[in-house]
Amino acid sequence: MILIGMLHDDYLRIKSKYKNPVVLIDSYTPKNIAKYVNIGLDDEQGGYLMTKYLLECGHRKIAFLADNMEGVDYVRYTGHQRALQEYNIDVDLDNLIVIRPSKYERQGSMEEIYAVAHKFTAFMCCSDYYAVTLMKYLRERGIRFPEDLSITGFDDNLYAQVVSPPLTTIHQNISQRGTMAVEYLLRMIDGWVPKSTSITLPVKLVVRDSVKILNSDKQD
Structure with a gap:
């Protein structure tokens, strides 16, 4: 098995x-x-590398988006925290967004994210799938990528390569x-x-x- x-x-x-x-x-x-x-x-290094890249690009208001805080998502979050600490930036739990993965609850999660999107300059997503899903939802509401909001993924699958703009991600x-x-x-x-x-x-x-x-x- x-x-x-x-x-x-x-x-x-x-x-x-x-x-x-x-x-x-x-x-x-x-x-x-x-x-x-x-x-x-x-996974920890992946979360670290992506966060460090965003920080090097000047971002400080970074949302971390996952659908749980266990397993791979949690370990990627620890890498995210490590990079923030290296830059002497406090880890703010308000910047941690846990999306509800069920398709019946996802709409509500997207609405909640849209309501707070203006507080951030970048969204760091734990998968390319969630990054592309979020891009589609927010673009339909007038948010441009990356002009208004930067976004990253994790996996480097087909989603990351065919979406517009192509997604910065972890391979x-x-x-x-x-x-x-x-x-x-x-x-x-x-x-x-x-x-x-x-x-x-x-x-x-x-x-x-x-x-x-x-x-x-x-x-x-």
Whole structure:
């Protein structure tokens, strides 16, 4: 079985009923609960790199948008915090926006974001999908990117490349992760016991056109 985005309780429920080899992707589970292999990203570094780039561009009023504060989103947020601390900027929880992921509640979340969008110069989204979704909603209400508001994503998938303007984001090699997951699982089925239960793959910043460079005096 290959599982994606598992948290502690999710994995415990599955593992209590399923005893065969498991490979996880993007999962944060305590290492002492069971034997498994997780193929993850350096999520903390990704959050750090993106925040540092926004800060270098002059942004100080940065909203961090996620749909939870667990797993990968939480770790990316810790990277965001690290960059802010390096610039001696206080971490303000009012700048943390947790969107409701259900399609029935998402409209309400978008309305709430629109109501506070004027308070920020940049939105840092935990996925390209949410970045593009937010761009569409706000553009329909007259907000221009990046002239009025800068926005970034995470993943560097097709959304980031075809949206206008193309999205500044954090790149991950999705194909590599899928291939590694299958290779590890097949070897484990044959009885191989991996020496390491955690594989962390690197990420990199991809700069495109969705971030406006500000003068520092605009942030005073």
